[in-house]
Amino acid sequence: MPPATAFDALLVLSFGGPEGPDQVMPFLENVTRGRGIPPERLASVAEHYLHFGGVSPINGINRALIEQIRVELAERGEQLPVYFGNRNWHPFVEDTVAAMKSDGVRRAAVFSTSAWGGYSGCAQYQEDIARARGAVGEGAPELVKLRQFFDHPLLVNMFADGIAAAAATLPESVRGQARLVFTAHSIPLRAADRCGADLYARQVRYAASLVAAVAGYDDYDVVWQSRSGPPQVPWLEPDVGDHLSVLAQSGTAAVLVCPLGFVADHIEVVWDLDNELSKQAEELGIALARVSTPDAQPRFAQLVLELVEDAGTGRQPARVLGSQPVPAYGSSVNGQFCTAECQISGARPSAGSR
Template identity: 80%
Template sequence: MSRSFDALLVLSFGGPEGPEQVMPFLENVTRGRGIPPERLATVAEHYLHFDGVSPINGINRALIDEIRAELVERGEQLPVYFGNRNWHPLIEDTVAAMTSDGVARAAVFATSAWGGYSGCAQYQEDIVRARAAVGEGAPELVKLRQFFDHPLLVAMFADAVAEAVATLPESLRAEARLVFTAHSIPLRAADRCGPDLYGRQVHYAAGLIAAATGYDDYDVVWQSRSGPPQVPWLEPDVAEHLSTLAASGTKAVAVCPVGFVSDHIEVVWDLDNELAEQADKLGIVLARASTPNAQRRFAQLILDLVDEVRDGREPMRVIGAQPVPGYGSSVDGSFCTPACEVSARPSAGSQ
């Protein structure tokens, strides 16, 4: 079913852009989750290491510039807006501006490749909340599908892996261990939108990228867990796994942060600082693959997703050995599974 759009909204997580914004931002992110102040203070130090500026907003603005340039290349006109869940520009303000501009129906690209609650359903809730805040006249907002198996995403990560491996000493490249990492989540949340949907999608995408780079053997691990230690999260943790690799004699590791589409704080701190320091102490040479960030190919991917819905095209996918895990259950393909659709709806009823 084709559906026309008169705007595109890039919807993201958000991040502080100055030291005075760090704690208010973290309080927004963790509101209602019972995170102790000392934990927030620890995380705040990560941001303050970079003068309180998260890279994420700047990367998203650069990506929007690439989208606009790609639209010009395609001879198309489509206004592009930017909104965040947790920090300015907030989605509520952006949707209000879209309403004032007369936007009637917009495609929404969320900067998460995944299904599951945090990667999909929570963005659905953001959309519902923003439309409710604006009230009558708010545009229809259609969230685009997950894109973990899109050919351009696979190609961007495959190229990044090859480039990372090429930075290793030549004598170690052939034996370098390929390790994919993604943000861990609590086990109690893993089945919220379907049985281990997020975990299965991460493993699926890792397999596609490994195949594209010629790796038959690789590891999938998790990073950036938080909260009380007694609460179980997806494992193994990347730091623990690195220690295991060192104990087995591994001398070089290429880390691909497949779970992230930009080099934001949990990449540049958790991997480029903490993991790199650990690797140095263990005698492992570590190379980290880049994320898509603001590549022109990423802009092309986003507009491909718009075209799929606008023109009723078949989704562009790299087909792996296993069935594609989830998504495409609703008429317009905006939900990943029926469970995800249900998960997104309590917010609508609470407005």
């Protein structure tokens, strides 16, 4: 059964980001509303966006991905309207779902731009869906969130190919000695504990093992990045910057940094890695190459449509299987893949940037 016969539409649901200097502070205030983040912290994060003209790459990347999905659908001879909605900035998901209702959409698949379980990666997107449907009211389309895809073969292969391409940019004299380091967004430990006993962190480590195996690396590191909030609040560690210093002390000459936790080159990638970590590596005398993310690759569009077909037909999803036990997806709640603990709002990460 093609996706067009199972769903009336596809909704790409993402985090959102500013698209001009005057939007930066309102966007950050939306992200952090009700969390008591000091204004000076917001001003500090705002500088990351202003460095790039006040524009987050994330909306442009998502629009490019949507266009690639449309190209893939056309090549398959299938028709499926594709919509775009965000949690924190225009186009807001509430407005998008209202437009979908007006267009006569009754049942839509929802692809959220996170591969992971846990609160921020999965359950919060379910909350977005519920909030949008509630705002639209009677006649709102049914919205079916697609599965977590951290172990999908296309995702694994995109990152593995990215590692090979990044390694080729390193000086030949140190290329064979490069240390592979996977990064993902850190979260507070209390948030990690809330969702299936550290579900998110286990999925990241598992996916790293899959990508490393395909890329041909027996040894690698998994670290975390982009933490924020009060220093007394413990987050997932080690931090990528601290780890880079440790590698330098051990004599490491080259590092491949793979931002496995991110499906797009948004602010945490282009600022935290391409800017701050790159400068640190230069000061430490380490050759650093950053691995590309899926962004709007044709294979990423194919992945999205495979998830749509899985949900529409009930077929077994494609997965790369590793030597470790597959981390649980959590129990199904109204057809969604998150643990019951993650359905409860609460222990949310403090403001970072996206």
